[in-house]
Amino acid sequence: MENGTKTIMPRIGDKAPEFEAMTTIGKIKFSEFIKGSWTILFSHPADFTPVCTTEMSGFALEKDFFKKHKTKLIGLSIDSIHSHLAWVNNVESNLNVYMDFPIIADLDMKVASLFGMLHPGESQTAAVRAVFFIDPNGIIRLIMYYPLNVGRNMKEIQRVLIALQTADKYKCALPLDWKPGDKVIVPPPKTLKEMETVIADTELEKVDFYLAKKELRN
Ligand code: BEZ
Numbered sequence: 001m002e003n004g005t006k007t008i009m010p011r012i013g014d015k016a017p018e019f020e021a022m023t024t025i026g027k028i029k030f031s032e033f034i035k036g037s038w039t040i041l042f043s044h045p046a047d048f049t050p051v052c053t054t055e056m057s058g059f060a061l062e063k064d065f066f067k068k069h070k071t072k073l074i075g076l077s078i079d080s081i082h083s084h085l086a087w088v089n090n091v092e093s094n095l096n097v098y099m100d101f102p103i104i105a106d107l108d109m110k111v112a113s114l115f116g117m118l119h120p121g122e123s124q125t126a127a128v129r130a131v132f133f134i135d136p137n138g139i140i141r142l143i144m145y146y147p148l149n150v151g152r153n154m155k156e157i158q159r160v161l162i163a164l165q166t167a168d169k170y171k172c173a174l175p176l177d178w179k180p181g182d183k184v185i186v187p188p189p190k191t192l193k194e195m196e197t198v199i200a201d202t203e204l205e206k207v208d209f210y211l212a213k214k215e216l217r218n
Contacts, residue, residue: 009116012143016041016134017114023074023102024084031138033102038071038161039134042152043117045126047079047087051151055129057097058154069161073101078112078127081105122147131157133164170216183213 010017016039020029033039042059044052059066059073066073077084084103092098104111106127112118117127129146141164146152163174172184188210189195195209204212 007116007118008114010114010132010140010143012140014140016132016138016140019111019114021104021106021111022081023104024081024088025102028102028104033074034072034134034138036136038069038136038165039074039132040066040071040157040161041074041076041115041130041132041134043076043112043115043127043130045123045129045148046077047083048090051149052077053087053091053095055151056099056103057091057095059101060097060099062154062158063101065158066161069165071161074104075099075101076104076106076111076117076127078106078109078125080107119145133161135164135168166216172214172216175213183215186212186214 008017016030016034018029018031020027042055044056046052056075059075063073079087084105088099088103106112109118109127112127115130115132117130119128122128126148128148129144129150129152131142131144131152132140133142135141142160144152144157159179162180163178166172166180166184167174170184172187175182175185178184183205186198186204189198198204198206198209198212201212204214206212
């Protein structure tokens with residue numbers, strides 16, 4: 001950053017940074033909040049702004065989906081608790097949507113800095129629209145960054161959450177545009193024996209031994 005402070009950019013595969021912060025449900029220690037659960041941490045540039053209101057109310061509207069997929073939600077912006085509370089109340093009055101997931105108050109930008117949500121070329125004062133997918137072991141598994149003027153896509157957020165959980169459960173990879181119900185990629189063979197097994201498997205949809213797809217069976 002311009003003031004000489006080193007910018008931290010967490011990467012996929014990193015442990016989620018630890019912090020304590022005030023949120024709309026009270027003070028939290030992040031490692032305790034995320035323990036043993038999938039978590040989506042998302043930042044928005046500012047309370048009482050239009051795009052943010054569509055996005056944050058959108059997360060609240062999908063709370064049954066995230067509950068079904070055992071995923072906690074937690075928001076953040078560089079605003080005060082008083083601003084968050086007033087905005088939550090205002091959104092409930094205007095849209096009849098109650099944003100009851102915790103929203104971190106980050107006026108000193110401590111958490112936004114830890115998670116690389118401050119992109120000074122985009123804004124000196126607001127967090128960009130970041131989404132961090134954190135697994136039950138506290139590892140960051142997928143990161144999205146959007147600019148201030150483009151809202152995120154809820155369907156894509158839901159798709160990648162299911163994709164991550166599916167890849168873990170079935171030890172597979174997922175192709176372009178994969179969605180639940182589609183075939184998955186068979187891990188490419190690492191030995192001649194594994195290659196021969198793939199070649200001999202008549203149930204696989206194969207382009208070649210290194211590009212084979214299979215149905216998921218529970
Ligand atoms: C918005 O959410 O509409 C917004 C917030 C900050 C800058 C630009 C747009």
